[in-house]
Amino acid sequence: MSEKEVTYREVFQRIDALLSEPCDWIAVMSTVVCELHHAFDNYNWTGFYRTVAPNLLQIGPYQGGHGCIDIPFSRGVCGAAARTKTTQLVADVHSFPGHIACSSSTLSEIVVPIISTSGTVIAVLDVDSDERASFDATDKAYLEHLCARLGRDYGHEAELTIRS
Ligand code: SME
Numbered sequence: 118m119s120e121k122e123v124t125y126r127e128v129f130q131r132i133d134a135l136l137s138e139p140c141d142w143i144a145v146m147s148t149v150v151c152e153l154h155h156a157f158d159n160y161n162w163t164g165f166y167r168t169v170a171p172n173l174l175q176i177g178p179y180q181g182g183h184g185c186i187d188i189p190f191s192r193g194v195c196g197a198a199a200r201t202k203t204t205q206l207v208a209d210v211h212s213f214p215g216h217i218a219c220s221s222s223t224l225s226e227i228v229v230p231i232i233s234t235s236g237t238v239i240a241v242l243d244v245d246s247d248e249r250a251s252f253d254a255t256d257k258a259y260l261e262h263l264c265a266r267l268g269r270d271y272g273h274e275a276e277l278t279i280r281s
Contacts, residue, residue, distance in 0.1 A: 119255065121157075121255050121256070122255060122259070124156055124157065125255075125259040127156070128152050128153060128156045129259075129263065131152050132148060132149055132152050132263075135148050135152070136148060141274065142271045142274050142275050142278075143177075143178065145267065145271055146165045146167075146177050146178040146240070147178040149165075149242075149263070149267070150163045150164055150165065150178050150179055150180050151180060153244070154180035154181070155180075159246045159247075159248050159251045159252075160244055160245075160246065161181055161220075161222065161223065161245055161246050161247045162179065162180070162181030162182060162184065162219070162220060162223065162243070162244070162245040163179060163180050163181060163243075163244050163245075164176065164177060164178065164179025164180065164181065164184055164242075164243055165177035165178055165179065165231075165240050165241070165242055165243070166184075166188055166195050166199075166240060166241050166243060167239065167240045167275065167278075168199065168237070168238055168239055168240060168275075168279050169278070169279060169280060170279065170280040170281075171279070171281070172189060172190040172191070172199075172200075173187060173188075173189055173190070174187070174188040174189070174190065174195055174196065174199055174240075174241065175187055175188075177240060181220075181245070182219070182220050183219070184219050184243075185217060185219050188217065192215055192217060193215055193216060193217035194207055194210070194213055194216055194217070194226055194228045194243070195217070195228050195241050195243050196215075197215075197228070198228040198229065198230045198241045199230055199238045199241055202230050202232060202238060203230065204227065204228065204229045204230070204257055204260075204261060205226075205227065205228045206227050206252055206253075206256075206257055207225055207226050207227070207228075208225050208249065208250035208252075209224065209225060209249060209250070210223055210224060210225060210226060210245075211224075219245075220245070222247045223245040223246070223247060224246065224247055224248060224249045224251070225245075225246050225248060225249055225250050225251045225252060226243065226244060226245040226246065226252070227243075227244050227252040227256055227257065227260065228241050228242065228243045228244075229241065229242045229257075229260045229261055229264045230264065231264045231267050231268045231272075232264075232265075232268045232272070233268050233269075233272025233273060233275065233276055234268070234269060234272055234273070235272070235273075235276070237272065237276050237279070239268065239271070239272050239275035239276060239279075240267075240275065242260060242263075242264055244256075244260070
């Protein structure tokens with residue numbers, strides 16, 4: 118098992134322990150970004166964008182420099198993940214049409230959608246790196262596993278907060 122996989126497993130164990138007490142969706146997102154962000158040197162910005170209205174994402178809990186507030190599903194890497202309901206693994210953000218540059222130091226990113234059991238995208242998890250091609254299939258597999266669980270466990274609660 119690679120060093121990265123060992124780290125993901127340790128992070129997930131800490132997240133499981135922290136989330137064993139009842140807590141709401143905001144507490145969950147805050148805990149997840151903190152644990153992930155501080156576990157990996159290449160995670161330079163780590164955060165959630167939440168669906169707050171149809172086809173509109175808004176900044177949620179994050180770690181790193183300031184993130185832009187609103188992202189429509191039609192824009193950026195986050196919007197593409199929300200619109201297509203698929204993970205966006207972007208090795209070079211400068212070659213992604215419509216990439217939204219919140220920080221000029223970001224060179225690569227991965228954005229994973231979080232989908233409720235009824236099929237609604239409730240949020241996306243966005244991780245940005247200052248290294249080129251910083252994320253790979255291992256990051257994708259572990260982050261998708263985590264986000265699938267978040268969608269199953271907190272999807273209904275988050276759906277109730279989406280404006281119609
Ligand atoms: N890079 C994202 C925007 C969010 S920030 O980088 C924090 C995008 O293009 O969707």
